[in-house]
Each structure stands twice: as structure tokens, then as C-alpha cells.
Amino acid sequence: AMDSSSVRVSSSNGGGGDGEVRFPLSSAASGALIIQKGDITKWSIDGSTDAIVNPANERMLGGGGADGAIHRAAGPDLVQACLKVPEVRPGIRCPTGEARITPGFKLPASHVIHTVGPIYHADNNPAASLANAYRNSLKVAKENSIQYIAFPAISCGVYGYPYDEAATVAISSIKEFPNDFKEVHFVLFLPEIYDTWVNKAKELLKE
Ligand code: AR6
Numbered sequence: 001a002m003d004s005s006s007v008r009v010s011s012s013n014g015g016g017g018d019g020e021v022r023f024p025l026s027s028a029a030s031g032a033l034i035i036q037k038g039d040i041t042k043w044s045i046d047g048s049t050d051a052i053v054n055p056a057n058e059r060m061l062g063g064g065g066a067d068g069a070i071h072r073a074a075g076p077d078l079v080q081a082c083l084k085v086p087e088v089r090p091g092i093r094c095p096t097g098e099a100r101i102t103p104g105f106k107l108p109a110s111h112v113i114h115t116v117g118p119i120y121h122a123d124n125n126p127a128a129s130l131a132n133a134y135r136n137s138l139k140v141a142k143e144n145s146i147q148y149i150a151f152p153a154i155s156c157g158v159y160g161y162p163y164d165e166a167a168t169v170a171i172s173s174i175k176e177f178p179n180d181f182k183e184v185h186f187v188l189f190l191p192e193i194y195d196t197w198v199n200k201a202k203e204l205l206k207e
Contacts (some may be wrong), residue, residue, distance in 0.1 A: 001044040001110040021198050023205040026178035033174055033184050035201060037194050040066060041073035043150045044108035049146040052104070052112035052187075053137050055155065058095035060085060060100065060114050065157045075106040076094040083113070096123070097132030099140045099180075111146060113137045117155030120162070127169050130155055134173035142180050150185035152194045163193050167200035175204065 019168050025031035040052050054070045060082050062071040071078050081102040085093045094100050099115040118129035125169045133154050139151045151170070155161035174184050188194040 001048065001050050001104065001108050009030070019184050019194060019198075019199070023201050025175070025181075025184070025205075028179070030185070031178060031181055033047060033134045033171070033186075033196065033201060033205065034089045035186045035188065036199050037189075037191065038152055038187050039069070039189065040070050040152050041107060042199045043051070043149040043185065043187050044110075044126045048148050049111070049144075051098075051101070051113045051141055051144075051146045051150070052107065053116045053149065053154070053159075054112050054159070055095060055152055055159075056114040056116055058092045058094055058096060060116075061097050063158075066152045070112060073107050074104060074112065077105040078102060078112065081105075086147045097129045097136060099136040100132070101144055109150070112151045113140050113143065113149070115154065117159055117161065120155060120160040126155075126161065127165070130161065130166065133171045134170060135176065137175050138174070138180065138184075142177075147182040148185070149183075150187045153186070153188055153190075153197070157192060160170050163196045164200070167193075168204070170197070173198050 020036040023033045025033050056067050085100050094116050096116045099113050102112050104110050104112050115133040117133045118126040120126050123129050156166050
């Protein structure tokens, strides 16, 4: 992220995980998909305009899981910025499958893109909703000239999405944007999800 006050030693593995695998997103351009283990609240790319994606809920005022960790790390300015996002219906700032952007405040990343994945067992078409969450996050990033973006495994925690199905949707959705980003990262907390994502990327991003 933009940061003139300190020098960071590591650049692209702010998650601090041990595993990191890189896949090309297109044959022509330099875009890459990078899958790594770690904590998304620690992620940034030094000196760049970057964003982490927050797996939020429709109220968009914080919660548990990664959402809670992101709000704690960003500090109280984040919920204040979220409160300024207009409600589209009473109590709802970000309907399932949509995305909204705020600054990152105390996070190392300069922006947070809030999106809402489906509740797996409550959604009529969870695959479509999850694909929309990824696509709309990438669209919002593009509109804000963000070249580096990091996703967690949206809906794979509290929202109960099966890991293998989620990996298919996640990686297929990223593939729809082969030339728009320098790096799209997945920063994955759980080893089992990391392994699932790496295997799926090998399958779907084979040259
Ligand atoms: N960095 C990376 N991944 C993380 C982190 C972290 N710091 N913390 C958790 N994960 P979840 P959802 C992983 O439940 O399923 C919240 O209450 C976690 O292991 O955070 O989309 C919201 O307010 C899991 O694999 O998000 C919503 O109400 C993945 O992130 C609801 O949960 C997503 O798990 C959203 O549920």
C-alpha cells in the first residue's frame, strides 16, 4: 500500500505464510494469480494502490471471521466509513453478490473491497451468487485503478460453502479478468483450503 512512513522488507507475502504458488492469468500480459497461506489483514504490496476483499454480510458493519479481523486491524474509522455507504434497503448496504469500497485506514492495504458471498444452504443459486461476489469485487477494483488485490475464501467459513465447489467458482471468476490486474492473490488461512485452491488452479489454469 501507499506508505511513506516506514520501509517494509517483504513485498508480496504480507500474509507471512510458508506456501506461495504463482499461475499466469494470460499468455500475453504479465497478470498472475498467486495463492498463498496467511492472514489477509497483514497483506499489502509495498508502494502500490492495493485492496483486500472483506467477506462481509449485507449490513456491512462488521461481524465475525475475517470480517471481524479486518475491522479490528483497520480500526474504528472503518465502521464509520461503512456507515456512510448508503443503504439500498433498510439495514442493507451491500446485497449478496455486490461489492463496495472503502479506505483501509490502519490496514497495510490502502483499500477494502467489501463483498457478500452467499449463505450456501440458504441461497437459490449459490454458485451464481459467489461468482458475482468475485466479479463485482474485481469490477470495483478496476474502477478504482487497483492493480493488486487479495481475496480470502469468500463464504467458506460461517456461510458454509464446500471448499472444492468454492474453489471452482473462485478461480473461474478470476479467469474472466486475464488482463486487468498485475496480481490477484488468494490469502488463505486454512491449510485444507490452501491445498484445495492450489489443486484447482493447476486444473483450471493449465497452459
Ligand atoms: N485471513 C484470511 N482468511 C481468514 C481470516 C484472515 N484473517 N480469518 C478467517 N479467514 P468467514 P464467510 C478465513 O466466516 O463464510 C462474518 O461474520 C476463514 O477460515 O470469515 O463469507 C461476516 O460478517 C474462511 O476460510 O466468511 C458474515 O456475517 C474464510 O476466511 C459472515 O461471517 C471465510 O470465512 C461471512 O461468512
